Amino acid sequence: MTLAQQIASKVDAAKAIHALAAKENRDLTAEELAQANAHLDAADALKATAASEQAASEAQAAAAARLASADADLAKPQPRRLAATSATPLVAREAVLDDPARGFKSFGDFALEILDCGPSRSAIDSNQRLRAAAGTGMTQGVTAEGGVLVPPAFSKVIWDGARQKSESMLGYCDVQPIDPGVESVTIPAIAETSRATGSRWGGVRGYWKSELSAMTESRPKMRDVKIEPKELYVLGYVSDKLLRNAPGTASSILATAAADEINFLIGDSVFNGDGAGKPVGVISHASTVSVAKETGQVAATIVKANIDKMWARCHANWRNNAVWFVNQACEPELENLSMVVGTGGVPVYLPAGGVADTPNARLKGRPVVVVEYCQALGTKGDIVLADLKSYLVGLRGMVDQASSMHLKFDYAQTAFRFIFEVDGQPWMASPITPFKGSATLSPVVALDTRS
Numbered sequence: 516m517t518l519a520q521q522i523a524s525k526v527d528a529a530k531a532i533h534a535l536a537a538k539e540n541r542d543l544t545a546e547e548l549a550q551a552n553a554h555l556d557a558a559d560a561l562k563a564t565a566a567s568e569q570a571a572s573e574a575q576a577a578a579a580a581r582l583a584s585a586d587a588d589l590a591k592p593q594p595r596r597l598a599a600t601s602a603t604p605l606v607a608r609e610a611v612l613d614d615p616a617r618g619f620k621s622f623g624d625f626a627l628e629i630l631d632c633g634p635s636r637s638a639i640d641s642n643q644r645l646r647a648a649a650g651t652g653m654t655q656g657v658t659a660e661g662g663v664l665v666p667p668a669f670s671k672v673i674w675d676g677a678r679q680k681s682e683s684m685l686g687y688c689d690v691q692p693i694d695p696g697v698e699s700v701t702i703p704a705i706a707e708t709s710r711a712t713g714s715r716w717g718g719v720r721g722y723w724k725s726e727l728s729a730m731t732e733s734r735p736k737m738r739d740v741k742i743e744p745k746e747l748y749v750l751g752y753v754s755d756k757l758l759r760n761a762p763g764t765a766s767s768i769l770a771t772a773a774a775d776e777i778n779f780l781i782g783d784s785v786f787n788g789d790g791a792g793k794p795v796g797v798i799s800h801a802s803t804v805s806v807a808k809e810t811g812q813v814a815a816t817i818v819k820a821n822i823d824k825m826w827a828r829c830h831a832n833w834r835n836n837a838v839w840f841v842n843q844a845c846e847p848e849l850e851n852l853s854m855v856v857g858t859g860g861v862p863v864y865l866p867a868g869g870v871a872d873t874p875n876a877r878l879k880g881r882p883v884v885v886v887e888y889c890q891a892l893g894t895k896g897d898i899v900l901a902d903l904k905s906y907l908v909g910l911r912g913m914v915d916q917a918s919s920m921h922l923k924f925d926y927a928q929t930a931f932r933f934i935f936e937v938d939g940q941p942w943m944a945s946p947i948t949p950f951k952g953s954a955t956l957s958p959v960v961a962l963d964t965r966s
Contacts, residue, residue, distance in 0.1 A: 519824060521736035522558050522562055524554070525554045525557045526554070526555070526556035526558050528551075528553075528554040529551040529554040529555050529558070532550055532551040532752060533551060535547075540780075543618050544835075544883075545835045545836055546836075546882075547834075549836075551685060575606070577614070582724040617768055619773065625918075627758050627759060634817045635752060636775065637726040648965055650945045651825075658692060658733065659681050665825045669752060673927070675925050679795060681897075682779075682782055682886050682887060682888075683778050683782060684782040684785045684786075684886075684888075684903065685781065685908060686780065686904045687838065687903035687904070687906075688904065688906045688907070688908045688939065689783065689903075689904050689905070689906060689907050689908065689942070690908045690909075690910060691742070691907065691908065691909050691910070691913075692909075692910055692912075693742065693744060693909045693910060693911040693936075695911060695912050697745035697911070697922060698743065699741055699742060699744075700741070700742045700743075700909060701739045701740070701741045702739070702740045702741075702742065702907070703737045703738070703740075704737065704738055704739075704740045705717050705735060705736070705737065705738075706736040706737055706738040706944070707736075707947065707950065708944070708945050708946075708947060709947065710947060710948065710949050710950040711948060711950060712950075714948075716735040716736075717735045717736025717737065718733055718734055718735055718736045719734065719735050719905075720733040722750050733800045733897055738944065740907060740940065740942065742907065742909035742940070743907055743909075743938055744936035744937055744938045745792055745793055745794070745936065745937065745938055746935075746936055747777060747780055747781070747793075747934070747935045747936070748775050748932065748933060748935070748939060749772075749773045749777065749932070749933045750930065750931070750932050750933075751769065751772065751773070751930070751931050752923055752927075752928040752929065752930050752931075753765050753768075753769065753928065753929050753931065754928055755920070755927045755928065756880075756927065757908055758929060765917075769931055772810065773931075773933045777905055777933065777935050779887070781794075782886065782887075782910050783796075783887075783888045784796055784909075784937075784939065785797065785888070785903070785906060785939060786798050786840075786886075786888040786889065786896065787799075787888060787896070787901070788939070789912070790940070794908070794937065794938050794940060794941040795939065795941070797899070797901060797903075797906060797941055797959045797961075798890070798895065798896040798899065798961055800940075800941050800959070801944065801945055802941045802943040802944060802945050802946055802957055802958075802959065803917070803941075803946075803959045803960070803961055804828045804829075804946050804957040804961070805895065805955065805960075805961050805962075806824045806825050806828060806960060806961070806962050807963050808821070808962075808963055808964070808965040809821065812965055813891055813965070814965055814966050815892050815893030815965060815966075816848055816893075817848040817849060817852070817898060817962070817965075818852070819852050819854060819863055820851070821898075821962050822852065822863070822879070822965050823880055823960060825898075825960045825961075826878075826879045826900065826960075827954070827955065828954060828955070828956055828957065828960045829900050829902075829947075829957070829958065829960050830947060830956035830957065830958065833902035833958040834881070834902075835878075836902045836904055836950055837881050837900055837901060837902045837958070838881060838882050838883075838884050838900075838901060838902075838903070839878050839882065839883040839884065839898065839899070839900055840884050840886050840888075840889055840898070840899045840900075840901060841883060841884070841885055841886070841889055841897065841898045842885070842886075842887075842889035842890060842891060842892055842897045842898070843885050843887075844891065844892040844896055844897070845889075845892055845898050846885065848892065849863075849864040849878070849883070850862075850864055850877075852864050863878070864876055864878060864883075873882075875936075879931040881900075884937075891963065891964060893965050894962050894964050894965045895961055895962065896961050897962065899959065899960070899961050899962075900959070900960045900961075901959040901960070902958040902959070903944050903959075904958075905941060905943060905958035905959065906939060906940070906941050906959075907939060907940060907942050908937065908938070908939040908942070909937065909938045909939065910936070910937055911936040911937070912936065913935075914933050914934070915933070915934040915935070916931070916932065916933050916934075918930060918931045919932075919934070940960065943957070943958070
């Protein structure tokens with residue numbers, strides 16, 4: 516399927532969701548709105564990819580024409596100074612700087628150019644395309660060790676790949692961008708721990724007023740949530756032989772592997788992060804509610820009472836956006852769930868079209884999503900009911916990529932380094948005590964260990 520066909524498919528899927536709601540004369544549900552927006556976001560990402568590929572192709576053709584007619588200038592590029600009325604001279608901008616791919620056809624083409632320059636730093640410094648890829652800073656891209664920054668067009672390809680992975684958790688979370696150069700961001704949040712009178716919004720209280728009586732003031736209580744992006748990196752080596760003989764293959768492997776690993780570690784940290792140099796995960800966080808196993812429950816099983824009690828501990832305000840995240844090993848347990856009716860029973864978990872249909876069924880009307888990040892069957896966190904919009908993620912910039920052939924020059928290998936900065940934690944500091952009743956509630960509910 517071509518990129519144009521993929522874009523059309525995503526747009527048609529979004530239109531179909533809106534058309535169904537219009538046909539039934541109703542507004543979109545929260546889930547339908549999220550699905551439609553996800554299709555449109557995917558279409559936008561595909562459009563950006565198509566535009567980048569077209570720009571890279573056109574820029575490569577233009578660069579080739581320039582290289583053919585100006586070999587001498589390219590060997591020792593000198594900025595052309597223009598006349599200026601001020602004391603500061605103007606410097607002509609090189610055309611290759613307007614190309615986000617810096618004249619390279621692909622990531623593999625970029626890697627091959629580094630290899631062709633050899634270990635000499637002077638050869639890299641004199642290469643116009645590599646200097647352009649490094650940017651305008653004095654040592655931003657060409658370091659003392661020979662590292663060269665990857666052109667921004669290829670950096671974005673890696674980041675887009677991480678966002679579009681099927682198990683990416685970013686689409687479920689509350690993602691906030693952080694500007695480059697900003698070390699950390701502190702965001703105010705409502706310090707609400709109870710829905711009891713006088714505690715809502717951390718301290719706001721309303722009163723029924725009698726005539727001629729004075730009014731009593733109240734105010735919300737706030738707390739600080741600090742996001743400080745941590746560095747997540749992937750360091751890999753590719754043999755010079757592979758880069759020279761199959762640069763396209765090397766490009767595909769590097770881009771796919773780096774994107775998948777970055778995506779995986781972000782998703783795993785959302786669930787299991789311990790906060791030590793990484794985000795704080797939801798499973799062990801103080802705001803998560805844990806539901807105990809049933810008396811006499813067999814180890815490594817899930818019973819209907821577990822599901823009912825988990826649902827009861829998820830506050831009604833978060834249920835509309837909640838999702839059941841499960842380890843794949845939980846599926847047989849879910850498929851064996853049944854509810855007693857008279858002298859028999861009926862299944863609890865079945866796809867809309869029965870066993871022969873898609874396995875992505877629902878529990879309590881909410882989707883069941885299989886992810887690798889949930890714990891093994893029988894361990895706390897193997898099944899989690901969560902509205903992850905209650906989880907804050909801070910992202911700074913795109914993937915920072917660099918390469919060096921010096922690190923393992925004697926092994927004829929080129930090193931590629933990918934660094935991404937991310938942090939995350941639940942918005943809430945603790946579960947909520949309900950207005951009526953004593954069992955605490957939360958947007959994230961986990962089933963305790965059954966051993």
